[in-house]
Amino acid sequence: MFEALAGTILAGIVAIGLALAGVLVILIWKKDRTRKLSYLRLFIQLVSLVGIFYSFTLALWLSVFFLVILGVTFFSGRFFCGWVCPFGFYMDLIALLRKKLGVRYRILPDRLNRALNKLRYVIAAVILAAPLFIGALTITPASQVQVLFLSGPFRPIAIMLSPLEPIVVPFTGAIANLGFIPWSLSYPYARDIMVYVNIPLVMEAIIYVFVALTLVGTFLFRRVWCRFCPTGISIAAANRFKNLKWMPLLHISKVEEKCTKCGICKRVCPVQVTEVYEQKGGDIKTSVCLNCMRCVEMCPYEGCLKMNVAGRTIFQSRNWLEPSNNE
């Protein structure tokens, strides 16, 4: 009874929040053209967060979800990361908070940043191997508090706090439960693992350390997790082959002649991609780029940076001081 009521209240809050966000987006769109894309992105992220949350309440296989993301990334680049990912949204919210506080973000040295990009292969390997070990562990029942906090009406908070779980640990729950209770395939959150494994304290500690680290890290560095998140590995792998150079279909391209090397694109990039700045025109296909289009939005030169989908431009940088009326 209480849970159902709390769930309704939360759903109501989410709905009102969405409506307010929509109004806000329209207002900002009209008033300040500079930031319209960023706020549109936040709005889409909010909508996808709600969408993902409700799709998880249905019996969705998260292992399938993860594989679909890796597959889609082949074609759309890391569009998911920039525009959909709940964890990305969470990091963007922290960045907003930081902006409100007027705290300056820190910049990782380029070399360290590039080294961190390599780390995602390790993480991918761990993610793929972990289920095999965890699956072997025994299962214990969960405490009432844990159930209430993690899978009850407060689940939105749980997703906010650790939204990466659906991606980081997709197989774990699935494999741990394979053949036992089929419906629990829909609950493969990391926290649920600690419900299943017999070392709950260790798992809990790991999760809280992770949450604390990402919280502090994101406050200091923009989109810190995205620099070693394994979603980009599919593109990185594809671009090694000559025949697959056309991947991803969604990517940024640059017109060298219009570029004055003012460095804005490099400065505004939340994951410190330098290729957009350094490359001399043409298609920019880096597996680190989130396709968040911040650089395209902030580039002050008409038509210098473009967002291309299969060769067609969907969005291009404009003279954001004013949209050019002439010509």
Next chain:
Amino acid sequence: MKSETAEKKYMPEMPKREIEELNSTVKSASAKIIADNIARMRKTDPNRPSGMQYFDEVSDFFGQRQKEIQEEKTKGKKVIGYFCVFAPVELILAADAIPVRVNSGWYDTSKLGDRIVPVEVCPVIRSTIGAKMIGLSPYLELSDAVITTLTCDGMTKLSEILSDAMPIWTMTPPRVKDSPQSLQLWKEEIKSIKTQIEKLTGNKITAKKLKEAIETMQKASKAFRRLQDLRKGNTVIMGRDAMLVNQTAMWDDIKRWTKKTEALCDELEKRIQQKLWACSPDTPRVIITGTPMFWPDNWKLPTLIEEATPQGVLVGDELCSSDRVLYDPVGIDEWTMDDMINGIAERYLMASTCPCFTSKDGNEDRINWLLNKVKEYKAQGVIYYVVRGCILYAMEYSRVKKALDKLNIPVYYLDTEYTREDVGQMKTRVEAFLEMLTARVDF
């Protein structure tokens, strides 16, 4: 402020009477030249936009704007002059000071500069020294301090010479743009200029004020770009008029300038709808690149181009005294002090196309700028204008020519001096070039 008794390292001791005489002679000559230039611009385009009226008034060095600055000064505002487009105008505005660009365009004073530096030196430098010697330039005289950027050799020594007479703040730009250490150096330079500005004006540059200043300049950039965009199609405004508007931005009150420029653009847009062109749409379209040209005297080449038979029209340029003045905005990601300083540093250093930079790609920023300009403004020819002694621009000519040859755009190297003696000869050269451009159109 330096005391009067300090030993002068370069400046000669001139008797007061001589200074006064020279000053009044050159001043009256200059006033005539300003009036003459404007009259000629009116004659070239009988339908001159009425919005130009304001810019004609502001362009008068010894007129209203000078008095305005003097009044502001008595109220306690400081005036900070600057030489190159590297000076962070936003910081000056944020400290409630008045930025004015003080490069000199007077031909006559370059002869005076010969007394200190040899004639081989760039005439812009010599002329500025001469102007300081006789106290001609009102903005240079009103400046409480001057920011010089050590771009070329001339500027480097100019700041040394001028420091005899007034406080000079130097900024050292790195000669290579794309290495991380160079940006670091430049950021430090910007920060040190910021402290110096704060010290002089006594106003602290807060994040709020700086944001305001940046937004003011962005609005100015917006108006500026709007005007340049209007020059892309058929000519609605003669190149000289647009150039004058661009130049006035360097000493006018920037907010008022923005308003007036927007008004001018509104008028021009109406004219485009009425298809009221400033000159025949077949007129050869020319772009100038090279040494900066300064109002009022160094108006020789644009005048020649637009008054020649066959007439040409100046659709754009790559001069740091005109089309590059406000073209690049400061782009800010987050409005924190740090990011704003970074944004300002990057805008002034990285976006610059000054030939003082070098890279293994051959200062390609400038080449790209020019190629883009030529394509977008549908220019038919480029005049490479160099004053004698401007080594950096002269040396880059071959590179520019090669790049433009690929587009099949003719380039004409025109070297001259701060003098009126070669006007006849230049006229012949410019007319021959324009003749050739017309012939290319015909066939």
